[in-house]
Amino acid sequence: MSELPAANPLVEIRGLGRSFDAGGGRVEVLRGLDLDIAEGDRIAIVGQSGVGKSTLLHILGTLDHPTTGTLCFRGEDVFDRSREELAALRGRFLGFVFQFHHLLPEFSAIENVMMPGLIQGVDPGQMRVRSEIMLQDVDLAHRAEQAVGKLSGGERQRVAVARALVLDPPLILADEPTGNLDPSTGDQVAELLFEMNRTRGTTLVVVTHSRRMADRLGRVLVLKEGRLHTGDFDSTVA
Numbered sequence: 172m173s174e175l176p177a178a179n180p181l182v183e184i185r186g187l188g189r190s191f192d193a194g195g196g197r198v199e200v201l202r203g204l205d206l207d208i209a210e211g212d213r214i215a216i217v218g219q220s221g222v223g224k225s226t227l228l229h230i231l232g233t234l235d236h237p238t239t240g241t242l243c244f245r246g247e248d249v250f251d252r253s254r255e256e257l258a259a260l261r262g263r264f265l266g267f268v269f270q271f272h273h274l275l276p277e278f279s280a281i282e283n284v285m286m287p288g289l290i291q292g293v294d295p296g297q298m299r300v301r302s303e304i305m306l307q308d309v310d311l312a313h314r315a316e317q318a319v320g321k322l323s324g325g326e327r328q329r330v331a332v333a334r335a336l337v338l339d340p341p342l343i344l345a346d347e348p349t350g351n352l353d354p355s356t357g358d359q360v361a362e363l364l365f366e367m368n369r370t371r372g373t374t375l376v377v378v379t380h381s382r383r384m385a386d387r388l389g390r391v392l393v394l395k396e397g398r399l400h401t402g403d404f405d406s407t408v409a
């Protein structure tokens with residue numbers, strides 16, 4: 172018998188709770204949420220505005236801490252770690268496609284794409300080559316030297332995508348990645364994410380209001396009353 176031990180899931184969330192103090196009371200946004208994500212999964216998270224989708228994605232990205240519950244990456248409890256360890260883990264493990272997440276407006280497009288690698292200590296020459304290729308992939312090679320603050324919203328979003336993908340992270344978290352884009356640019360950004368999934372097995376977790384996007388991702392989870400439910404796109408918009 173050549174039985175391999177069962178691999179840990181890429182992500183395991185148990186009993187996740189997050190509440191906020193607001194006004195006179197406490198708002199419980201996430202209430203004992205469980206989720207397993209396998210390597211290579213493509214997950215759409217859908218739900219009405221204000222149900223906690225961004226809150227969940229921020230915790231998944233270790234940018235926010237839960238009130239209760241655990242988050243494990245490949246079997247290791249993430250919130251056991253120090254701030255420095257968490258920052259290093261984020262750099263290696265995660266790509267964020269949030270609204271212009273951490274883009275530096277006064278720096279050029281290519282400098283922005285290079286930044287995560289430089290922070291991780293990757294050789295600058297190697298990082299420049301990789302970043303040029305990423306900018307070609309998002310059709311922005313001709314804007315590489317332009318300051319990000321002078322780019323359009325759609326162009327900035329594509330810089331953000333290039334920046335998220337450049338270090339080839341195993342897990343991509345995207346919050347409404349096509350929300351502010353015209354349909355054809357939106358399709359281009361979505362296609363880039365799917366290509367990473369197909370060719371490199373990159374795991375995708377995408378919060379979306381787009382039926383097209385949700386349908387293409389395949390596994391649709393509905394966030395409702397603080398937990399995730401298996402569902403379909405229509406159960407949210409109804």
Ligand SMILES: Nc1ncnc2c1ncn2[C@@H]1O[C@H](COP(=O)(O)OP(=O)(O)O)[C@@H](O)[C@H]1O
Binds near residue numbers: 191193200220224225
């Ligand atoms: N830092 C915060 N402080 C107080 N309330 C917050 C904070 N972040 C989110 N919330 C509240 O949590 C709820 C869920 O927000 P959010 O996760 O942004 O929802 P969604 O992304 O699904 O629209 C909202 O009621 C929001 O006001």
Ligand SMILES: [Mg+2]
Binds near residue numbers: 225
């Ligand atoms: Mg949101």
